[in-house]
Amino acid sequence: xxxxxxxxxxxxxxxxxxxxxxxxxxxxxxxxxxxxxxxxxxxxxxxxxxxxxxxxxxxxxxxxxxxxxxxxxxxxxxxxxxxxxxxxxxxxxxxxxxxxxxxxxxxxxxxxxxxxxxxxxxxxxxxxxxxxxxxxxxxxxxxxxxxxxxxxxxxxxxxxxxxxxxxxxxxxxxxxxxxxxxxxxxxxxxxxxxxxxxxxxxxxxxxxxxxxxxxxxxxxxxxxxxxxxxxxxxxxxxxxxxxxxxxxxxxxxxxxxxxxxxxxxxxxxxxxxxxxxxxxxxxxxxxxxxxxxxxxxxxxxxxxxxxxxxxxxxxxxxxxxxxxxxxxxxxxxxxxxxxxxxxxxxxxxxxxxxxxxxxxxxx
Numbered sequence: 001x002x003x004x005x006x007x008x009x010x011x012x013x014x015x016x017x018x019x020x021x022x023x024x025x026x027x028x029x030x031x032x033x034x035x036x037x038x039x040x041x042x043x044x045x046x047x048x049x050x051x052x053x054x055x056x057x058x059x060x061x062x063x064x065x066x067x068x069x070x071x072x073x074x075x076x077x078x079x080x081x082x083x084x085x086x087x088x089x090x091x092x093x094x095x096x097x098x099x100x101x102x103x104x105x106x107x108x109x110x111x112x113x114x115x116x117x118x119x120x121x122x123x124x125x126x127x128x129x130x131x132x133x134x135x136x137x138x139x140x141x142x143x144x145x146x147x148x149x150x151x152x153x154x155x156x157x158x159x160x161x162x163x164x165x166x167x168x169x170x171x172x173x174x175x176x177x178x179x180x181x182x183x184x185x186x187x188x189x190x191x192x193x194x195x196x197x198x199x200x201x202x203x204x205x206x207x208x209x210x211x212x213x214x215x216x217x218x219x220x221x222x223x224x225x226x227x228x229x230x231x232x233x234x235x236x237x238x239x240x241x242x243x244x245x246x247x248x249x250x251x252x253x254x255x256x257x258x259x260x261x262x263x264x265x266x267x268x269x270x271x272x273x274x275x276x277x278x279x280x281x282x283x284x285x286x287x288x289x290x291x292x293x294x295x296x297x298x299x300x301x302x303x304x305x306x307x308x309x310x311x312x313x314x315x316x317x318x319x320x321x322x323x324x325x326x327x328x329x330x331x332x333x334x335x336x337x338x339x340x341x342x343x344x345x346x347x348x349x350x351x352x353x354x355x356x357x358x359x360x361x362x363x
Contacts, residue, residue: 013112018081025073033066088113092120099124152194155187162187211253211339218248218289222280225261229269237274243281250289250361256336260344263329264355268295271353287362288342293355300348308346309334 040055058065088110095107099120107124109117162184166177222244233240268278276296283290300308309330337344342359 014081014085018077021077021081022074025077026070029066029070029073033062092116095120099127104128152191155190155194158187159184159191211256213251213253215249215251216254216257218250218282219244219246221254221258222261222291225258226265226280229265232266232269233278236269236272238269238272238276238278240278240280243279245282245284248282248284248289250359252340252359253336256339260333260336260357263333264293264357267329267355268293268353271295271297273297273351284361288358288360291357291359293357295353296351297353299351300346300353305346305348309344 037059091109091113095109098105098107101124107117107120109120162180166172166180166184172180223242226240226242229240232238265278265280272278272295279292279294281292281294283292334344337357337359340359342357344358345356347354347356
């Protein structure tokens, strides 16, 4: 319930109570006058009786008398509800101070303000949640800077060391020079990979982006992406097997979804045993297509599986390994899949690792 609905509901409730009070008072006043006149008609009155003269005066000006009493009663009722409204306002103002507190203490208001109470507690919980998310975002930004400095320092130090060595050692052999150049190039490429990966966290600020949906042949997309990894497959003596339904189509943001599959296949290559096979297969129902990326490698413990999609989390504790990356790939993949209304899960047992991506067929 939004603020306008709460305000409208409270105003309507107060007006209804005021209207009922005025109606009851008016009916009671008229009934009292008629009833009194009826009862007094059974009495015997004398003209010199003081009470008779008063009652006779009232009877002769009964409309003016009733209106006067009604106006006085209306003012009393109005002032009562006016003061009650001011008391409600004071109560709400005092309770609003609790909105900015970081504790989970529940805000209690009078029963008449139940809707306001619920709305204020909803706002407070949302405020606490937003503050926590902002703090976590700030922490992630700080972590990004720390990890960036740490991950870039190691390969950069190696590049500087080897280049310095090539500059200072004039008598170095051509074979050794070629070896040092190859190592420097490898470290420089590692730097490029890290910079590109850290760039993804800004490029895929998914909380602010909307996917540009278009129809795509998922079968051909996976065939093309997998083919581009042939050099990496050959490097680890891996083979791959595609069991994808022919001409399988879905609606997705092509660039972002390619990033998902790129991350998952790269992850499968990095953590596969040599001379093993990576399997990519699909299943489908009326509304969803599910993709399975399966590789043979060390079983991932459940406690690590629970955190595998967290930003900056890596399976290997060392941040110097080539396979480790910056720990952003799977986090980005999860955000992209969820942006498309899908889910991504991981499972590992019996030296087998499986990632399951479920995507809606239609946008």
